[in-house]
Amino acid sequence: xxxxxxxxxxxxxxxxxxxxxxxxxxxxxKRDSLRSGGIGSTEGSGICHSYAPDGRCISLLKILLTNxxxxxxxxxxxxxxxNVRRARFSVEEVVKxxxxxxxxxxxxxxxxxxxxxxxxxxxMGEMVDVARRLRIEExxxxxxxLKTIPEASAExxxxxxxxxxxxxxxxxxxxxxxxxxxAPEKKxxxxxxxxxxxxxKIEEKAEPTLQSRRRERFAPGGQSTQMIVGADKTSxxxxxxxxxxxxxxxxxxxxxxxxxxxxxxxxxxxxLRKPPLxxxxxLYQADxxxxxxxxxxxxxLDGSNDGMLDLAIDPKLAWALRNRGRFPVDVNRAERxxxxxxxxxxxxxxxxxIET
Numbered sequence: 470x471x472x473x474x475x476x477x478x479x480x481x482x483x484x485x486x487x488x489x490x491x492x493x494x495x496x497x498x499k500r501d502s503l504r505s506g507g508i509g510s511t512e513g514s515g516i517c518h519s520y521a522p523d524g525r526c527i528s529l530l531k532i533l534l535t536n537x538x539x540x541x542x543x544x545x546x547x548x549x550x551x552n553v554r555r556a557r558f559s560v561e562e563v564v565k566x567x568x569x570x571x572x573x574x575x576x577x578x579x580x581x582x583x584x585x586x587x588x589x590x591x592x593m594g595e596m597v598d599v600a601r602r603l604r605i606e607e608x609x610x611x612x613x614x615l616k617t618i619p620e621a622s623a624e625x626x627x628x629x630x631x632x633x634x635x636x637x638x639x640x641x642x643x644x645x646x647x648x649x650x651x652a653p654e655k656k657x658x659x660x661x662x663x664x665x666x667x668x669x670k671i672e673e674k675a676e677p678t679l680q681s682r683r684r685e686r687f688a689p690g691g692q693s694t695q696m697i698v699g700a701d702k703t704s705x706x707x708x709x710x711x712x713x714x715x716x717x718x719x720x721x722x723x724x725x726x727x728x729x730x731x732x733x734x735x736x737x738x739x740x741l742r743k744p745p746l747x748x749x750x751x752l753y754q755a756d757x758x759x760x761x762x763x764x765x766x767x768x769x770l771d772g773s774n775d776g777m778l779d780l781a782i783d784p785k786l787a788w789a790l791r792n793r794g795r796f797p798v799d800v801n802r803a804e805r806x807x808x809x810x811x812x813x814x815x816x817x818x819x820x821x822x823i824e825t
Contacts, residue, residue, distance in 0.1 A: 473556055479566065481556040483515030485536040485547055489582050489616065490695050490727040516576060527612065530570050531580040534558055534596055538584030542641070542652040543736040544700045544729060547584050552734065557586065563599045568607050578612025578634075579603070585618060593621035593629070600632035614690070619655075619663035626663065627670055635690030635722070638664050643711040647701035650738060664719045667692050671720075691722035698752060699729035699744030704776035709755055713766035716759070726752045751778040758785060761816055762809045786812040 473481075517531040535557035536547040546553060558566075563581065570576045581599060585592050596615055603609035615633040617626050629636055638660060642648050645657040667688075674687035694715060698708060712724045728749040731741060755778060758764040762785070769784055770776055772791050779787045789796060789812050798807050800822055808819045 475558075475562055475566065478556040478558055478562070479514050479532065481554055482533045482536060482558060483531065485553075486515070486531050486533045486580075486582060488546065488727065488730065489531070489580075490725040516570075517580065527578065528576045529578045529580045529612065529614070530567055530576045532558070532563070532566075532582075534563065534581060534583035534592065534599070535586050536584050537586045539587070540585055540652070540654050542655070543739055544651055544697055544732070546732045550734075551732070560595055560598045560602065564602050564607065567599075567603060567611075568609065571609065571611055576611070578614070580614045580616075582616035583618075585620075589618040589620035590622055590625060593618045593625045597625055597628045597632070600629065604632045612690075617663070617667075619660045621663075623666055626667060630667070630670060630674070630688040631686070633688055635693060636667060636688045637693040637695065638667065639695045640664075640711075640715065641696065642701060643696050643698075643703040643708045644701065647703060651700060651736070661718075664692065664694070664715075668719045692719065693721055693723040693725065694719075695725040695727055697729050698726050698749055700739060705748070705752060705755070705778045706770045706773065706776035708752060709759070709766050709769060712756060713759060724756060726756070745780060747780045748778070751780060751784060755784045758788075763806055764788070783812070785810070 515530050515532050517529050519527045519529060533547075535555075536553065537555050537557055538545070538547050538549055541549045545551070563579075567576070567579045579599075581596055583592050583596060596617075600613050600615060603613065613633045614635045614637065615629050617629055617636050617638050619638050626636070640648075640657070640660055641652055641655060648655055648657050671688055671691060674685040677684055696708070696711065703711075708726070715721055715724055726749050728744050728746055729740065730743050731739065755764075755769050758769060759766055769788065770778065771788075778784055782790075789810065795807075795810065798811055800808065800811075805819060805823060808814055808822065809816070814822075
């Protein structure tokens with residue numbers, strides 16, 4: 470096989486990373502950026518844009534370490550049986566790329582995922598080495614999100630948390646049945662065990678030590694996960710049930726939803742068409758209602774005949790139309806909990822109403 474240039478690898482491995490939705494950097498405090506007044510574009514191969522809670526646009530170098538993979542997940546373009554062009558970065562190449570982009574002001578951080586090559590531990594070890602070298606040797610002050618491999622050792626995942634701002638472990642699909650059918654080499658129980666261990670480690674490190682009275686730095690942005698929507702027949706209600714369990718069990722910062730995209734030479738078990746992009750959008754809106762608006766998961770689709778979110782209207786309006794008896798609401802007298810249910814009112818507007 471011909472040797473690939475770094476530019477060619479970047480083109481292949483940034484394109485291969487585009488299917489990973491979990492690229493936001495919310496939940497982590499901003500580190501000191503480089504103070505040099507460089508001029509740079511935010512456009513380029515491998516750069517994705519995410520928004521922090523304060524509205525800042527965060528540019529991240531989003532790449533795979535490699536798209537070689539020992540697993541053959543039916544829905545994945547990088548599965549072992551897929552006829553795609555393969556590439557693999559060295560640790561040195563990822564470190565140099567990140568620092569070059571960072572110094573030129575193209576990016577504020579790195580999102581690093583990977584296919585699994587040879588073994589989970591070998592792959593995870595290289596990803597941790599990238600983060601370690603950036604932090605320790607290059608004094609990199611930007612954001613780092615590592616997509617961890619659940620089958621990797623607990624020691625490696627713990628090391629990852631020392632250098633990364635956020636860690637994520639993909640649950641892959643909303644149900645165990647879906648994973649067993651479409652990704653039989655992956656074990657839902659192992660994924661959940663890794664997420665539980667990571668939660669405990671994050672909570673443990675958040676407690677001040679007796680000696681220093683300070684909290685140890687460990688994945689301050691918490692953990693997140695991603696699930697593919699539309700690859701199996703799980704309803705929106707089933708997807709939101711899975712998300713509610715994940716938030717409750719593992720204290721996740723985010724669940725990301727990625728609409729299934731048909732791939733060449735795919736399994737007959739997969740749908741021929743991708744789901745409407747609006748379905749993914751409605752799931753994010755419903756997820757927002759659970760996290761910030763006080764809605765319980767069951768009531769979001771209570772009364773729905775098919776367990777699917779309405780694509781024509783947002784889930785808060787759909788809920789209000791099913792519960793007309795709770796309206797109108799006097800905005801001058803209502804409690805915050807009641808105002809959160811009013812279509813069109815966001816949390817910031819509601820807080821301003823209450824303050825006046």
